[in-house]
Amino acid sequence: MNRILITGAAGAVGTLIRPRLARAGRVLRLLDVAELQPAAGEEVVRASVTDLAAMERACAGADAVIHLGGISLEAPWQDILDVNINGTYTVFEAARRAGVSRVVYASSNHAVGYHTPDEYPLTAATLPLPDTYYGVSKAAGEALGALYHHRYGLDVICVRIMTCFAxxxxxRALSTWLSPDDCARLLEACLAFPEPGYRIVYGVSPNTRGGWVSLDEARALGYRPTDDAEVHAADVLAEHGDPAADDPVFAHLGGQFTFPELDADRL
Structure with a gap:
């Protein structure tokens, strides 16, 4: 994969993975509505994922698309619809028109956020149970990926990203953390695996306190994670305290995304 288009490259995950995906002979084409300063081996396209013509131009000559772009938290329905759902359709359609063979789609654990601990570990076969409009958009993106694979032959890997921070x-993140290095390892596996077809995998590190979701599907692609949130546990618990076992943040996979503060009439 010599030229990779990354949408949402100025966002939190995009910023973390850019230096980790850099390779000699590889071009990272960065797309965002925000201004970006390219490093060596990078190209910048300032555009919205909702602009089909701009997306088609950005996809031209790309070997793969990593689609991170969109609203990354809960938001009013119209915003989610415009950016996350229509924007994801636009990315898939532009990739199809430009002849891009592979899209790696940044889905989220919030597509299955209302599942409960008695169901863990969740797998790729776990049915969508979104916790927010944001989660609905991620489930819709997975469905679009399935359509574009089965109808048009695109290879599509949907990564249900958990908690990706430095x-x-x-x-809670001691169970759900995806380290930036492991995120890059997973994306490299998604880019390298031959003819993956359509797949759903979970993006998480092998944390000592994990086990909420399965890593089997990601490992089948060649993902070899090495990091563990436990090395940060003492500092995290010293700062936040040790939560009670019945803390509602642990009642569902989606954590605080299931709380009433995100009800529609409060957005």
Whole structure:
């Protein structure tokens, strides 16, 4: 994969993975509505994922698309519809028109956020149970990926990303953390695996306190994670305290995304 288009490249995950995906002879084409300063081996396209013509131009000559672009938290329905759902359709359609053979789609654990601990570990076969409009958009993106694979032959891998930060930000993340290095390892596996077809995998590191989701599908692609949130546990618990076992943040996979603060009439 010599030229990879990354949408949402200015976002949190995009910023973390750019240096980790850099390779000699590889061009990272970065697309975002925000201004970006390219490093060596990078190209910048300033455009929205909702602009089909701009997306088609950005896809031209690309070997693969890593689609990170969109609203990354809960938002009013119209915003989610415009950017996350229509934007994801636009990315798939532009890739199809430009002849791109593979799309790696950044889905989310929030596509299955209302599943409960008695169902763990969740697998690729776990049915969507979104916790928010944001989660609905990720389930819709997975469905679009299935359509574009089965109808048009695109290879599509949907990565249900858990908690990808430089370090675990809170006690819940000691179970859900995806380290930036492991994120890059997973994306490299998604890019390299021959003829993956359509797949759903979970993006998480092999944390000592994990086991909420299965890593079997990701490992089948060649993902070899090495990091563990436990090395950060003492610092995280010193800052936030040790949560009670019945803390509602642990009642569903989606954590605080299931809380009433995100009800529609409060957005």
């Amino acid at each position: 370090e675990p930000p809170n006690p």
